[in-house]
Amino acid sequence: MTGTILITIACLVALGLLFAVVLYFVAQKFKVEEDPRIATVESILPGANCGGCGQAGCHAFAENVVKAPSMEGFFCPVGGNPVMAKVAQALGRAVEESAPKVAVVRCNGTLASRPRTNVYDGYASCKVMASLYSGDTGCKFGCLGKGDCEAACKFDAIHVDPEKGVAVVDENKCTACGACVKACPKSIIELRPKGFKNRRVTVLCVNKDKGALTRKACTAGCIGCGKCAKTCPFGAITVENNVAYIDFTKCKLCRKCVEVCPTHAINEVNFPPKPVIAKPNEENV
Amino acid sequence: MKKTFRIGGVHPHDNKISAEAAIEIFPAIETAYVSMAQHLGAPATPVVAVGDHVKVGQVIAEPAGFISGFVHSPVSGTVKSIGPRADIAGNLVPHVEITVEGDEWMEDIDRSDTVVKDIPYTPEEIIEKVKKAGVVGLGGASFPTHVKLAPPKDKKAECVILNGTECEPYLTSDDRIMRERPREILIGGAIMMKALGVTRGYVGIEENKPAAIASMTEAAREFPQIEVVVLKKRYPQGGEKQLIDAVIRRQVPSGALPIDTGAVVQNVGTSLAVYEAVQKNKPLIDNVITVTGGCLPVQHNYKVRIGTPMSKILEVAGGVPEKAAKVISGGPMMGRAIANLDAATVKANGAILVLTEAETRRKPESNCIRCAKCASACPMGLEPWLLNKLSRAGGRFDELEKERVFDCIECGCCSFTCPAQIPLVDMIRISKAEVMKIMRSRPKK
Amino acid sequence: MNKLLVSPSPHTHGKESTQSIMRDVLIALAPAMLVSILSSGWSALMLILVGAAACVLTEFLIQKYLLKRPVTVSDLSAVVTGCLLALNLPPNSPWWLIVIGSVVAIGVAKMTFGGLGQNIFNPALVGRVFLLVSFPVLMTTWDDSGSMFGLVDAFSGATPLGAVKEGLKNGMTLSELTADNLTFSQQFFFNMGGSAGEFSAVALILGFIYLLCRRVIKATIPVTILCTVFVVSGIFWLADPERFTNPVFNLFTGGLLLGAIFMATDYVTSPMTTKGQIIFGIGIGLITVFVRYFGSYPEGVSFAILIMNCTVPLLNKYCKPRRFGEVKK
Secondary structure (H helix, E strand, O other): OHHHHHHHHHHHHHHHHHHHHHHHHHHHHOOOOOOHHHHHHHHHOOOOOOOOOOOOOHHHHHHHHHHOOOOOOOOOOOOHHHHHHHHHHHHOOOOOOOOOEEEEEOOOOOOOOOOEOEEEOOOOOHHHHHHHOOOOEOOOOOOOOOOHHHHHOOOOOEEEOOOOOOEEEOOOOOOOOOHHHHHOOOOOEEEEEOOHHHOEEEEOOOOOOOHHHHHHHOOOOOOOOOHHHHHOOOOOEEEEOOEEEEOOOOOOOOOHHHHHOOOOOEEEEOOOOOOOOOOOOOOOO | OOEOOOOOOEOOOOOOOOOOOOEEEOOOOOEEEEEOOOOOOOOOEEOOOOOOEEOEOOEEEEOOOOOOOOEEOOOOEEEEEEEEEEOOOOOEEEEEEEEEOOOOEOOOOOOOOOOOOOOOOOHHHHHHHHHHOOOEOOOOOOOEHHHHHOOOOOOOOOEEEEEEOOOOOOOOHHHHHHHHOHHHHHHHHHHHHHHHOOOEEEEEEEOOOHHHHHHHHHHHOOOOOEEEEEEOOOEOOOOHHHHHHHHHOOOOOOOOOHHHHOEEEEEHHHHHHHHHHHHHOOOOOEEEEEEEOOOOOOOEEEEEEOOOEHHHHHHHOOOOOOOEEEEEEOOOOOOEEOOOOOOEOOOOOOEEEEEEHHHHOOOOOOOOOOOOHHHHHOOOOOOHHHHHHHHOOOOOHHHHHHOOHHHOOOOOHHHHHOOOOOOHHHHHHHHHHHHHHHHHHOOOO | OOOEEEOOOOOOOOOOOHHHHHHHHHHHHHHHHHHHHHHHOHHHHHHHHHHHHHHHHHHHHHHHHHOOOOOOHHHOHHHHHHHHHHHOOOOOOOHHHHHHHHHHHHHHHHHHHOOOOOOOOOHHHHHHHHHHHHOHHHHHEEEOOOOOOOOOOOOEEEOHHHHHHHHHHOOOOHHHHOOOOOOHHHHHHOOOOOOHHHOOHHHHHHHHHHHHHOOOOOOHHHHHHHHHHHHHHHHHHHHOOOOOOOHHHHHHOOOHHHHHHHHOOOOOOOOOOHHHHHHHHHHHHHHHHHHHHHOOOOOOHHHHHHHHHHHHHHHHHHOOOOOOOOOOO
């Protein structure tokens, strides 16, 4: 009886040793030479594999940034400046700070302001809907509210508000990876700098139709009247194709445009409430 | 045994409830909105100006490219405006708006009922006449007919197949013209055969149209080169590739064109338009539209001038009933849902179908049970369940391409048959667009 | 007029739904269930009801409280699993046996993979095999002392296949064993012994015809399985009729018909293309015969189907349907 046990143990030990040796040589033979810095960089990266940097994932980012001669063109939107500083340090390179960004849904056509003209009954996807027709409202440019951005977001940061019918970004969770920007077939979402104390002024409309048509479709749309552009002391606002756009590099957050906009298409966020004029604080972004 | 195509297919309910309604001339309209994008390819360029007086049949727009077409005024009157107007999908398309005044036709159009059988023209003359008349495929794709009649030099046409299958449920416009104008259709077929230099012609008609079969067979006695082929009822028999397979037993290989089998398929409506263009000098300015639906009190087959607003047609047909939920341009399998009823008809509009909520509302989707009914129904031998799976979760586009997602003809058989109500065609359609984007971005070899 | 609906084509749908298909399967199972109730009485009815109820309840509880997803028990797929499981047990099995089987079938074999359409193995068969290896005695002996319809005399003992296997093991020859065995017509119409669903080949074939008429299933899989079993067991029988049972006996005993018609054709766990289905059927037939002849269990259909279930993803990957344009001119 003990003999059997001993033989069994001996056999297993011998087999184990044999496999260990074989595995060792195989591992040596097929070893992949990899720059050790790639692993270092990868460990610094957040590891979300979101692809927001434009690479195939965190490993690909690490590989390419190590190979590249400088940090130019590489930025991890999820980790932001702190992570990029660490990566640069690990590689012994200099890095420029870039302003942290956030996704902004440039449509304020809520169910209340943008009446539905028909009922979409197909697969709940903005892409399918956009390829079929102009949409279930009079506005051909606005948010379709079927949540392609929501599906694309890896950080649970963008959701279609069922009461508004448009996508809303949670700016605390948003990492500005840009997945939603790519997913949106109407190209409504834009990455904008978070701004000083997270304060931003944005035109929440991309409707290129003439003013009368826009107004008919949506009470919150930009009608391209140009009042904001005239009011802006910094020349930050341009009106092109019947829609205003605020250049964030020029905007000084004075909010004069917000006051003059007749349709309230220009939106301000994270400003302290004004003491005199009680204005409903529209937290749409 | 009656012929049919060899792979897949479904049997949706026929519903040809408007089959006995003879073609009526639609009453004169006040304003026509003529779209510049009535054909596949580049929209035509308007050649009239606001305030111009136009006659019926006068050219108002010229082709803007090789695959494009002429557009003629369907009415006589004054051009009121030229500019963007919403089409049935709500997208803005350039239109010419004409205020109707009287009904003055171009002088060279032969408006008599005499049937002209002799074809004194050369193939080049025929193609030129067809092109000048703005004839496009009326089966739905609105491909310019003159392009199809002049195949590339390395391809040789062997026969013409006239498509009288009308396999979509509800539609009866082709049925009606085959009953009422069989000789003209066959002369149109003979004209196209002459243009292509072929001696063999077929007319494919599904067995559910016995009156059309009888009238076409009777008329075909005069045309020994043209054979009427009775086909089994099966959808999508009217698909170009399926019809070629059904009639001459040849399958178009993946990625190839139908002409590679030697067959040129034309809808019977197109054939009639070709006849009128060549023998009567009449450009394509009107077409037969079936106005149907179980909830409508009366069904009609109207001969409508192009550019008539859909809402006007529905109004004349007796109004849209309260319970109507969806209005479709075309049949229930491949037609397009109309989002904007004020949109005007275009050349390829064959039907306006009104369905109720119960008939058309989609049911909630559930899990795929892998019954493979979609694969059995697919007339292209694809596996829609797999394409659906690969389309979801980000999309595995390289595999989609390998699974021949481009072969899909979007006939809707898979979605129609799916017991789990999965919108298979929706998924495949967006995948096709994505894969196309990727393929275009690839460097050319 | 209300707001118009807008959707991509097609704008119409066939009449079939998951629920209607499952309902058809239940109707097809009705003759077999009826036969088992008529012959075994209330115990068989109880088994079917408890099985269906236990499966539905398990699915409901898991979907509602564990996964917190929409509950889809109304698609009837759990009812089908419950009924199939009931037909796979001896009709006098205690109620707790089928409850355990149902929990394993739905909880382990179906829901862990993601619910309907996602499972690799046929849930009812997983339930059955789990019971077979856990409670071998309960699962292979059959007792009709509870019959209340008096259609047959009380009979207690092993299943025919079990009896043959046991006898052969003890050195008996087949001719001795089958001296008092069933005649062909008995086997065909009312084969006593076995699970509740294995009594009557006629009842099962009626169900098969119904499924074919309603186009719920195609004949490919069942026909390939039966042909393979017939041919392969025929070859063995011709080689040594004293050791191997004859092909007709093999066709109509045990769970072969039940398995071939109702279990192997389960959409989820069978291949999608005709080519794949033929390979699948041949595989099941071969494994069944080999388990019956050479295995330690008397019955091999369940194992055969489960083993072939593993090959389905592969068969789906490599057996493609005939594409349009690929035929010879």
